[in-house]
Amino acid sequence: MSPLALILVSMLAMTGIIALRYLLSSGGFALATRLTRPGLYKGLDRQIGAEIRWSLWSALIFGVPAGLVAWGWQNRGWTLIYTDLRDYPLWYLPVSVALYLFAHDTWFYWTHRAMHRPALFRVAHAVHHASRPPTAWAAMSFHPWEALTGAVVIPALVFVIPIHVAALGLVLTIMTVMGVTNHMGWEMFPRWLVHGRAGRWLITASHHQRHHDNYRCNYGLYFRFWDRICGTDKGLAPDFATASARASGAAKG
Template identity: 80%
Template sequence: MVAAVILSALAMSIIVGVRYLLASGGFALATRWRKPGLYAGLDRQIRTEIGWSLASALIYGIPAGVVAWGWQARGWTRVYRDFHAFPLWYLPLSVLLYLAAHDAWFYWTHRYMHRPRPFRIAHAVHHASRPPTAWAAMSFHPWEALTGAVVIPALAFLIPIHVAALGAVLTIMTVMGVSNHMGWEMFPRWLVEGPAGRWLITASHHQRHHEDFACNYGLYFRLWDRLCGTDRGLGRLKEAA
């Protein structure tokens, strides 16, 4: 059993690492195409971001591997395969529940990470990316990576979700994590500055966090920032050199 759990954790770490390289690499290539010169002179920073991110992938993979083993071998989780186990309307609702719970966890742990001691010990690694790039999405100190690694696996034991819906959650998490750090806005202005943009986080909103630090702590939604008075609007995205 122990060997099976270790192999599952190792396999998930590899999967998370490959997913990071493909997603961040893809958005970095898109940046090179759409905003040539934006990452000029950042080669050393990008190498550091990749190093921290691959270490984070290992940390993320361990609880994910344990959950995957528990789901397949023991049926411990609330992840299900049968589309008819719950009403079909529950599929999108489950995705929203996971995103809302993850967003709340991220807001409060992220805000805590900006207290002087945890910032100095851990979160400073992420903010060393100046400006952040598409490679910085998982550039975390191991202590910070651990706080992010446990939330989705924990939810898998608490909230029922179809395996395909869980895949959608992980896809949204990956795309938003990378695109919010890449230094330019891929969404049209009408969305970012319109009604939807007042509640959804994009690169323009997260850029303000990397400029001012003490604001804009959310991951997917601006709800907690608005409720807690930490929303300071959109940042100024750097133009390509």
């Protein structure tokens, strides 16, 4: 096969992997929601269908640069991804993960905040906020223009920050879990974490839900750092856990 054909195969393979990852992760947390918060997604079947359709388009958009970079890494040595643990000190493994998460969070904060300018919101970001309330299926529910801003960041980072392939896998896992759990409509993390010292800096569903309620605050993805620095952190959604519990209780009644 020609290099172009192999690149296309790699893009299709990565698209399939990303789509499957989305379906399994969002589907898994949607099932958890059904079991622990029955009735929370009641009446949202049409919305969930739209979330899945937009997300599968996003998987294609994410898969194109990911497939190109994967091919370049394996066949041309383009990237700084490494497989031998001896290439860098072991202490660098957690450092690289932290660097990727911080860089991704920084990119996400500023592009996300820009998406809330009226013109960009109408063109692209309104698709994501059409999920009212968001569900576990909304994690990748983006207009293609917005999906493109998210699709380039990790592929770009592998050219500038060295990372072991397993550490990169961990970054992608954290990205997936946080993306889904921040949108699923209830708080899976314990109260001591959400309302404790760690919760002052980490973003969970209680924090991101307030963004979906108020729109002009809480723009971060993993950390509250940029929101705090820029004065856009408006805290946690009030009575978020209580509201979820009420929905569960109403369904049971």
